[in-house]
Amino acid sequence: MIGPCLLLALYPRVFYMIISHKYKYIFIRTNKTAGSSIEIALSRFCGAEDITTRDLPEEEALKKKQGVRTGRNYKIPFHRYSWHDWKETIGKTLRGEKRKTRRYYNHSSAAEIRRLAGETVWNNYYKFCFERNPWDRAISYYYFILEQRRIRGKETPSLSEFIAGRGLDPLKKHGINNYMLDGKIVVDRVCLYENLEAELEYVCNYKIGLPEIPPLSRAKGSFRKDRRHYRDILHKNDRDIIARMFSKEIELFGYEY
Secondary structure, three states, X not given: OOOHHHHHHHOOOOOOOEEEOOOOEEEOOOOOOOHHHHXXXXXXXXXXXXXXXXXXXXXXXXXXXXXXXXXXXXXXXXXXXXXXXXXXXXXXXXXXXXXXXXXXXXXXXXXXXXXXXXXXXXXXXXXXEEEOOHHHHHHHHHHHHHHHHHHOOOOOOOHHHHHHXXXXXXXXXXXXXXXXXXXXXXXXXXXXXXXXXXXXXXXXXXXXXXXXXXXXXXXXXXXXXXXXXXXXXXXXXXXXXXXXXXXXXXXXXXXXX
């Protein structure tokens, strides 16, 4: 079995999130909910001051090819540093440690975005994210990690080994925790992946006022090789582990196996 620490080490440092000052919205990214496709689509309409965070190299190349804006403005300027930011930065410098500029990073959570963007932006911008059936999401995540391991020539665990070995821990971390604070949902809308096009059309048309509905590129859609329904793929133990891990999502959004 493969442990979560090794998986996290192999998982690339990717960056996805948008804060649009032009259209006054915040798109919070969750894992394996078409986030790259949505970000690429929305980036077409981002202004020069908007925050669009970095993605995998191949996705950045796809954005450039399609003429959309790549990662920009994701580093926090020094004049926006809090006392805590300066304390940590100075402490690392004195200890001779490598320090990084404060930035919006991979799957920034609601708490982190609110702290970095400030209360005025957080309270006045429309905030949305996407959620997905956890059994289907788990399979999608497995095939994504499998592809990363294949590229690196690493051992590839079976789906059941991956699930039993806590391979889904990063998926849990960057899911519901990204849009909840103190046990409460803090975004204006949790869109459902199962109604992806309709949800995006609703948000773009009626909430953030984009001039048109951006087309989705379906980025990373080729990673999953087994297109069968999740009920035909998962064993009983797989099903039960996922149900326990994502019980809150199942309860909130009425997902059924």
